[in-house]
Amino acid sequence: MDLVLGASGHVGRTVARRLLEQGRAVTVVLHRPEQAAEWSARGASVVVLDVHDTPSLTAAFSKVRRAFLLNPPASPSLDVDNEERRTVHSILRVVQGASLEKIVVQSTYGAQDNPHCGDLGSLYAFEQGARETGVPLCVMRAAYFMSNWFGALSTARQSGVFPSLLPKDFKAPMVAPEDVGELAARLLVSSVEETGTYSIEGPETYTPEDVATALSAVLERDVTVDEIPRSRWPEFYHSHGFCSEAAQSYVTMTGIFVDGRYDRPRTPLRGATDLQICLRHQASISSR
Numbered sequence: 001m002d003l004v005l006g007a008s009g010h011v012g013r014t015v016a017r018r019l020l021e022q023g024r025a026v027t028v029v030l031h032r033p034e035q036a037a038e039w040s041a042r043g044a045s046v047v048v049l050d051v052h053d054t055p056s057l058t059a060a061f062s063k064v065r066r067a068f069l070l071n072p073p074a075s076p077s078l079d080v081d082n083e084e085r086r087t088v089h090s091i092l093r094v095v096q097g098a099s100l101e102k103i104v105v106q107s108t109y110g111a112q113d114n115p116h117c118g119d120l121g122s123l124y125a126f127e128q129g130a131r132e133t134g135v136p137l138c139v140m141r142a143a144y145f146m147s148n149w150f151g152a153l154s155t156a157r158q159s160g161v162f163p164s165l166l167p168k169d170f171k172a173p174m175v176a177p178e179d180v181g182e183l184a185a186r187l188l189v190s191s192v193e194e195t196g197t198y199s200i201e202g203p204e205t206y207t208p209e210d211v212a213t214a215l216s217a218v219l220e221r222d223v224t225v226d227e228i229p230r231s232r233w234p235e236f237y238h239s240h241g242f243c244s245e246a247a248q249s250y251v252t253m254t255g256i257f258v259d260g261r262y263d264r265p266r267t268p269l270r271g272a273t274d275l276q277i278c279l280r281h282q283a284s285i286s287s288r
Ligand SMILES: NC(=O)c1ccc[n+]([C@@H]2O[C@H](COP(=O)([O-])OP(=O)(O)OC[C@H]3O[C@@H](n4cnc5c(N)ncnc54)[C@H](OP(=O)(O)O)[C@@H]3O)[C@@H](O)[C@H]2O)c1
Pocket: 005, 006, 007, 008, 009, 010, 011, 012, 030, 031, 032, 049, 050, 051, 052, 070, 071, 072, 073, 106, 107, 108, 109, 119, 142, 143, 144, 145, 146, 147, 148, 177
């Protein structure tokens, strides 16, 4: 039995679908009960739980041999650094006690040992803790998700403008989360000897101006970027529902990314999906 944590999310849904298509027995872990019927209809066993609930998570892992693990992004209304370490701890306690032959862990470009830099810090802790379990492990370090721009689709559809904390002409490695999910599904079913760290980004780098061009094509209207200067990042995060601790942590994370204060992989794997295709696909889903 394979298990997919966060199967309703951007990455998890592709992982679970690919495993089911191969005829594998799959348990999907969901957070909201209303999503259960859709996955049962696809042939999955369904468990609905909160990852803070270690006993329920333990029960879900009882017959599982391989697992795709992600740490759910915490609500920014909470202290994300504490919250995300709590969920990392809960997940890893369960992995430690389960009889697993292989795990695939979702991480990020820029993962680093720093207590207050958003998921760069919490996913580094996740990687380290997963190594310490001794279970054969594939870590996937993914670039900036193209799905981070899905909010810009609705903003730009209405106003023709979307905000960007990244400078307009900043070339960033980005990847479609579906491509990350494809890689995760492949690594999960491959030999237990196939382990290690895998970095993945998309076919090319993109600037926020490229995002505006892609949105213009998808929405068939002029779209421009409103660049938020660094001095206004804290205010921007606060105005989007972040508490003070979360805003500070995300400001630090954004600075690390924009300043390139991390080791960029020299020979990453490359997903095939380009930015415009990814945004077009999302626009077609959200207009249904
Ligand atoms: N955004 C980026 O640029 C980026 C880059 C690299 C890596 N990552 C990391 O990749 C991972 C996956 O990201 P994603 O975009 O696929 O996330 P996502 O779409 O938000 O998916 C998260 C999944 O976890 C579920 N979930 C949320 N809270 C939960 C809880 N308390 N208990 C159980 N399940 C819960 C969600 O269910 P509901 O939606 O139903 O609540 C959803 O299925 C995250 O760890 C993220 O930090 C992100």
